[in-house]
Amino acid sequence: xxxxxxxxxxxxxxxxxxxxxxxxxxxxxxxxxxxxxxxxxxxxxxxxxxxxxxxxxxxxxxxxxxxxxxxxxxxxxxxxxxxxxxxxxxxxxxxxxxxxxxxxxxxxxxxxxxxxxxxxxxxxxxxxxxxxxxxxxxxxxxxxxxxxxxxxxxxxxxxxxxxxxxxxxxxxxxxxxxxxxxxxxxxxxxxxxxxxxxxxxxxxxxxxxxxxxxxxxxxxxxxxxxxxxxxxxxxxxxxxxxxxxxxxxxxxxxxxxxxxxxxxxxxxxxxxxxxxxxxxxxxxxxxxxxxxxxxxxxxxxxxxxxxxxxxxxxxxxxxxxxxxxxxxxxxxxxxxxxxxxxxxxxxxxxxxxxxxxxxxxxxxxxxxx
Numbered sequence: 001x002x003x004x005x006x007x008x009x010x011x012x013x014x015x016x017x018x019x020x021x022x023x024x025x026x027x028x029x030x031x032x033x034x035x036x037x038x039x040x041x042x043x044x045x046x047x048x049x050x051x052x053x054x055x056x057x058x059x060x061x062x063x064x065x066x067x068x069x070x071x072x073x074x075x076x077x078x079x080x081x082x083x084x085x086x087x088x089x090x091x092x093x094x095x096x097x098x099x100x101x102x103x104x105x106x107x108x109x110x111x112x113x114x115x116x117x118x119x120x121x122x123x124x125x126x127x128x129x130x131x132x133x134x135x136x137x138x139x140x141x142x143x144x145x146x147x148x149x150x151x152x153x154x155x156x157x158x159x160x161x162x163x164x165x166x167x168x169x170x171x172x173x174x175x176x177x178x179x180x181x182x183x184x185x186x187x188x189x190x191x192x193x194x195x196x197x198x199x200x201x202x203x204x205x206x207x208x209x210x211x212x213x214x215x216x217x218x219x220x221x222x223x224x225x226x227x228x229x230x231x232x233x234x235x236x237x238x239x240x241x242x243x244x245x246x247x248x249x250x251x252x253x254x255x256x257x258x259x260x261x262x263x264x265x266x267x268x269x270x271x272x273x274x275x276x277x278x279x280x281x282x283x284x285x286x287x288x289x290x291x292x293x294x295x296x297x298x299x300x301x302x303x304x305x306x307x308x309x310x311x312x313x314x315x316x317x318x319x320x321x322x323x324x325x326x327x328x329x330x331x332x333x334x335x336x337x338x339x340x341x342x343x344x345x346x347x348x349x350x351x352x353x354x355x356x357x358x359x360x361x362x363x364x365x366x367x368x369x
Contacts, residue, residue: 048197053173056082056166059118061152064129066136068144073116076144079202080114081194084166086148086159088122089135090300090338092367093181094163096218098139100184103213105143108191111206112170112198117145120154122162123277123364125302125336134335167191170198181218188212220369221347225264225292228366231277242267242290248274252282258289261351266290266366270356278302281361288356288363293349296369297322297342305358307331309341311350320344333361 065073085101087094105115117136121127127149136145148154157166167176167190176190189212199206229235232247241247242265243255255268270286272279280303308329309316315329322340325331333339342352 050171050173053175055172056084056168056174057153057156059116059146059148059153060156061148061150062146063127063149064132064147066129066133066145066147067142068146073144073146076114079112079170079198081112081170081191081198082168083113083115083191084118084157084168085115086118086120086154086157086162086164086166088120088126088162089132090123090126090336090364091162092298092338092369095139095338096181097163097165098141099215100187100213102140102142103215104188104191107213108195109143112195112204113191115143117141117143118148118153118157119145120148120151120159120162123300123336128336131336135337167194169194170201181220184215184217185212218369221293221295224294224347225290225366225368227368228264228266228290229277230266230279230363230365232274233276234365240265249276250274255286261289261291263291263293263349278362278364281305281356281359284357284359286356286361288354289351290366291349291351292366292368293347294342294368295344295347296340297352298338298340298367298369299354300338300364300367301333302336302362302364303358303360304334305332305356305361307333308355308357310353310355311342313351313353316342320350338367 059073062070068076083101083104085097087097089095101115101117104113109115119126119132125131127147129147132145132147135141146153157164161179163180165176165178165187166174167187168174175194176187178187192210195206198204228240229238232249235241235247242260242262243258245253245255250273252271252273254271257269258267261267267289268279268286270281271283272286273282309325309331310329311317311320316325320342321329322331322343324339325341331339331341341354342350
């Protein structure tokens, strides 16, 4: 091979090799640029259109502040994800949600979540701050609780239910709304999502707490006796009092033994004063009898009395005894509260009779689960 051809061939090989290397280098730069560009786009704050969301209303008409002060709460609210829990302490449905809410408070309070319990009372005794203090101690509530005694904040939220949870993002927009019990996993995922949005927006570095709170939820029975109200105003348009004497607003009525007993109605004996929200026993003794279907029965009462509980004509058996039955078939009520009388694994129908010893005993409602 002539030396000129050989030199040209070597030069060509060098040029081709050089071009290949340069191509690889530029390709690497392109990939790096594209990768950085994609990462930049991935880390950018996604703009959320909040035009369809309402702003959380101000807390108005608050009678008392527990676990906080107006000034402290005003400061705490700033830049927080806020869970507003509308509840009242003698409501069994509200009580069943509290283990989740207190667990969320323990888990997320340091990550930017503020829980505010809006205590909107159903009965007069629930307006007393001492009674509410007793309840928040009983259920281990450490977050702020405000007493909405005149239901002004309730109305500001346009609410009609116990319990109800609203969650507002750190800018104050209501992003979630849940009525009643249940939906705990969904609710907690919303809390996590809004905390992530807050941290990104405020440029806070904080790891998300992915595992969800794991608590066994109460399982309701499909067919159960509805809530039974003893106040003539609360029971309006509800055919729940089986005694033929009926309601007599503001008066003392002597109720006599009934010859029959219908499902989902209550029957009385003794002298009872009729109030808007309750009945008060004015004789030394009296009885309440009802035929119900449920696996759980609760009673909301006031004043001191001793109650003897009978089921189908016999002293209540241990397998049906509720958490507040003290010994045998006796339930002692001593303060305005909700008491659990019946608790069993399955729903069933029974005739329950309560023999009351205690003039002045006041009953508001039966609730069932």
